[in-house]
Amino acid sequence: MRFLRFLARELVVHGALFTVAGTAVLSLLYLLSIGAPTESFAQTGRSFLLLLSGSGDFSIEHPGFSPGEIIASGAAVTLPLALASLLLLTVVALAASAIATTARYRAEAHGHLGTEALRRFAGFLASVLAAVPLFVGFWMLATRFGSQAPFLLIAITTICLGGLAWDATRFLMSDMLRQVQSTHAAVFTTLGRPLGALLPLPGTYSGYLFSSSLPRFIPYLAGKVPAIIGAVTIGEIVFSFPGLGSTLLEALLATNTDLLVASVFILLCVNAVVAFLVKSFLFLIYPRWYEKAI
Secondary structure, eight states: OOHHHHIIIIIIIIIHHHHHHHHHHHHHHHHEEETHHHHHHHHHHHHHHHHHHTTTOOOSSSSSSSSSHIIIIHHHHHHHHHHHHHHHHHHHHHHHHHHHHHHHHHHHHHOOOOHHHHHHHHHHHHHHHHHHOHHHHHHHHHHHHHHGGOHHHHHHHHHHTHHHHHHHHHHHHHHHHOOOOOHHHHHHHTOOOOOSSOOOOOSSSHHHHHHHHHHHHHHHHHHHHHHHHHHHHHHHHHHHHHHHOOOHHHHHHTHHHHHHHHHHHHHHHHHHHHHHHHHHHOOOOOHHHHHHHH
């Protein structure tokens, strides 16, 4: 029953209903903002219904432009880039938090202040990068590489600039550092286990602290999915990738309501898919925490 409730909540409510309702609301706001005539509302609604049904003629102005073409040209770029950015965000937060916790332990237990000073410098550098607007980093990459910028480099820029990596690292780091002074962490240090300075691997000191923080870190990542999707969309526009961002911009410039509706719908679908993957991981590992956090 718990699994069925999870599927009903995430696939039906947070997935299908959220995507359909979100597309309808955003489309309505767009039509109101451009002062569209009354008949445009009915035409857009009909096009949206045809899109949901999978019809190849959902576009009234451009018959034959199928939803499959938008999915193939859009989600094929947006979804992998969003997943890569999410994975990199997780790795950066894990590495930085492992370094921070082991540096704090060495400073307090053994008086080794060098690693702690390095951690503070890295934190200052990360805060400086977080203050740089994301579009500035994308513009610099576009100036250097044009539309041939590597996906990995775009994903790194997505999380390092604008505050995504900085915020995720501070969240996980603060949670793990709070446990350094706890009794259970002090007892663990007496077992002679390795510290895990680079990554919080199982069986290490930082890994032990991370295992207690994981049920809180996963919901945090789920909440960051919309920000990642938004950053990826900006990157697609800057680098002229045939993704959802470029399609959405093209629809706005051409005032093509049908294409706009389809782009927004697929974009929300990608957001729902990535969020579902993160929440599924939380449900499978910590089902009780899922019930509390979501």
